[in-house]
Every structure is written in structure tokens, then in C-alpha cells.
Amino acid sequence: MEKDIAVVGFSFMLPQDVNDISSFWEVLRTRRNLMTDWPDSRIKAGALGGNDAKVQCRGGHFITEDPGAFDAPFFSVTPKEAAAMDPMQRWTLEASYHAFENAGIPVERLRGSQCGVFSASMTDDYKRMMAQDPDSVPRTAVTGTFGSITPNRVSWYFDLHGPSAHVDTACSSSLLALDLACQSVQNGEASSALITGSNLILGPTIYQLLSAFNFLSPDSLCYSFDHRANGYARGEGIVALVIKPLLEAVRDGDMIRAVIRSTGSNQDGHSPALTQPSPQAQEDLIRHVYKKANLPFDVTRYFEAHGKS
Numbered sequence: 001m002e003k004d005i006a007v008v009g010f011s012f013m014l015p016q017d018v019n020d021i022s023s024f025w026e027v028l029r030t031r032r033n034l035m036t037d038w039p040d041s042r043i044k045a046g047a048l049g050g051n052d053a054k055v056q057c058r059g060g061h062f063i064t065e066d067p068g069a070f071d072a073p074f075f076s077v078t079p080k081e082a083a084a085m086d087p088m089q090r091w092t093l094e095a096s097y098h099a100f101e102n103a104g105i106p107v108e109r110l111r112g113s114q115c116g117v118f119s120a121s122m123t124d125d126y127k128r129m130m131a132q133d134p135d136s137v138p139r140t141a142v143t144g145t146f147g148s149i150t151p152n153r154v155s156w157y158f159d160l161h162g163p164s165a166h167v168d169t170a171c172s173s174s175l176l177a178l179d180l181a182c183q184s185v186q187n188g189e190a191s192s193a194l195i196t197g198s199n200l201i202l203g204p205t206i207y208q209l210l211s212a213f214n215f216l217s218p219d220s221l222c223y224s225f226d227h228r229a230n231g232y233a234r235g236e237g238i239v240a241l242v243i244k245p246l247l248e249a250v251r252d253g254d255m256i257r258a259v260i261r262s263t264g265s266n267q268d269g270h271s272p273a274l275t276q277p278s279p280q281a282q283e284d285l286i287r288h289v290y291k292k293a294n295l296p297f298d299v300t301r302y303f304e305a306h307g308k309s
Contacts, residue, residue, distance in 0.1 A: 005182050005260040006249035009103025009242035011095045015061040015235060034061045035220050035233055041066075043204050056211035057220040060201060061235030067200060070094070075157055084138035086126035086145050088198040089153055091238045092119060096154050096194055099240035104255065107158065116162030116190030117151040118181040120173035125202035154194065162190035171306065172265070173197065178241070179263040185245060192244035200236050207234070213275075224305065262293035 015034040018024050027034065037059040038044075070090040072082035082090065096117075100110065127145035130137055143149050148166045155164040163184050167177040174197030181193035201207075210216050217223075217231035249256050266285045268278035290297060 001246060003186050004246035005185060005243050006246040006254065006256045007241055007243055007258040007260065008249050008254040008256060009099045009101075009105070010240060010257060011098035011102055012237065012239040013063055013065070013091060013095060014237045014239075015063055017064050033221065034235075035059055036062060038062075042202060043207075054211055055204060055207050056214065056216040056218055056231070057207065057233065058218070059220045060233055062201065063236045063238075067091075067202065080138065081140045081144065084130075084140040084144035086124075086150075086200075087202070088121055088126070088200050088238070089144065089150050091200075092150055092196050092198050092240070093154060093157060095196060095198075095238045095240040096158070099194065099242050100158070103242040105242070111159040113160060114162040114189075114191040115158070115160040116181060116184050116193040117154045117160060117164045118167060118177040118184075118193060118195050119147070119151040119154070119165075120167045120177040120195075120197045121147050121150065121199060122168050122170050122173050123199055123201075123206055125200060125206065128205055129203055150196070150198070154196070160194075162193065174239070176265055178243075178260075179265050181243060182260060182263045185243060192242065195241045195243065196239065198238045201234060210234075261295060262289045264289040264292065 012024070013019050014024065016036070018027055018034070026032070039062055042062070067087040070077075070082055070085075070087070071094070072079055075093050077085070100107070124145065124147065127141075130141055130145060138144070143153075147168060151164040151166050154160070155162075165180070167173050167180065169176050174195070177197065178195050181190070181195045184190040185193050207216070215231055217233050219230065220233040222232050223229040243260070244254070246256070246259055264285055266281055266288075268276075268281045271278045271281075
């Protein structure tokens, strides 16, 4: 129990207005799929000309809120600076605030603390869009569009003095950020940590790149562990978690949402192809993490797997 980590707060913004526990649970309970066609405000079907045929899907899982919506003054950001900020940065700030609020941690208590921030993302649609017209790039675009600035912006706003790092390991980014955050708390580098993950789809470029490699499902649906599997569907989301040592969470009377007994990460090594996973490497990691946690396999009642197929 000494090394166990408690999740004491969270917030999220997911597709189709799934923004709270009740709506999220309802989606799980009813097995509702949140895939829709591309919103006209993001990607207009037929607007790609001859490249339409090269986009291997028909939609995805989209947040319904306007990506331009942001309370800039609340976060001490000027309108010009806000316009230069990737919406993932803007919404990560909001999700962070709500996660700390959900944890019952007032802003005054955060200031000057050793709380670490570990953010994760793998796309840069907004930066790509800005680069299309170099003559109109805002002065603050360099701080508004780089993923590495996302955790720094959160640390700056809340005056957090713990580690502040961005993680991009493609699809595993958020889980690796959580692993690194847990290690930072366990080894005393951080007193607590905020972990954020974000992904937004603002244009067709990444769709075209993924389609060229046959990653995407023509149906824009994931059929994991199913004979119908034909690729994966892209989606959006902003998620934030607050963690701290379990013993301290119990001492402080925090609302404990979950307990993390162990985390770990590895790599597939030399598999048959660069993007082909190694079942053996994945089994080795699972066994390693269970051993670290001193847990038997037969007590596991639920597991969540990667959504690709």
C-alpha cells in the first residue's frame, strides 16, 4: 500500500456531449457508438477534390463544442494569444481546472506546490493549418502550437513547481504519461500530479496520411476482437486526472476514485514490421506489472484494451 497511487479527481470532454459521469456511464451501459460523419465545420465532404478517394473512411468521433470556445480572460490569456493557441491547449487548461475542482483542491493550495504535470497528445492539426500561410502566423504561435508548451502552460497558470513534461508516443501517449506521473510521485519528485490527454481533429491531413497506410476503417468503426475488423476510427477527447499517494489521500479525507497498484511500459522490439505489435512483449509487460503489484490474475474482473484492430 505504501507505493499505491490514488486517483482523487478527474474531468473529461468526449464526443457527442459526453462530459460527465452519468452520460459516460450511459454510453457504456447502452453500448452506444458515437461515430458521426465529418462535421462541416471541420472537414467538408467533397471539398478535397481528387483526394477524396484517398481518405479511407467516412467520419469519426467528434466533440460537438466549438473548438474556438475558450474563456481567455479567466486564464490570463489575451485574445490575440488565445487565437494563436491550439484548441488542445485551451481545453487542457479548462479540463485541468475542472479536475482540480473535482478533487476538491483549491487554487490557493496548489500555488507553489510540487504538483507535476504530464500531458499527452500526438497530433498537431492546428500548427499544420497555421503553417499554410506563413505571412499571417501570429507572434505567439511558437508557444501556442507546440505540444511541449501544453504542460508548461498549466504549470505556469497554477504556479506548479513539480516536473512538467509532454509525452508523444503515438497511441500510448496518455498511458505512458500516467506511468511517468506515477513514478514521479512514488520517487518523491512530485507531491501529486496532473495527467492530461488530448486529441482534436481539425483537418483532413492526418486522415490522408493514415489512409495511405491502410490504418483506417472504411466504416469508421472499430471491431476489435471481431472477424469484421478492418481498421480503426479516429476520435477526439480531452481528459485530466489528479493523482497523489494513497496514504496521503486517506489521511486527507479525499474522495478516492480509483487506486493504481502498479504501472509499467515496454516496447515490442524487432517485430515482423515497425507497426506490428508483439504479443509476447505485451504478455511480458502484463506479467511484470501484476508481479510488481503482487496481484494474482484471477482477481481481475474487467480490462480495457487498445481500440484498434
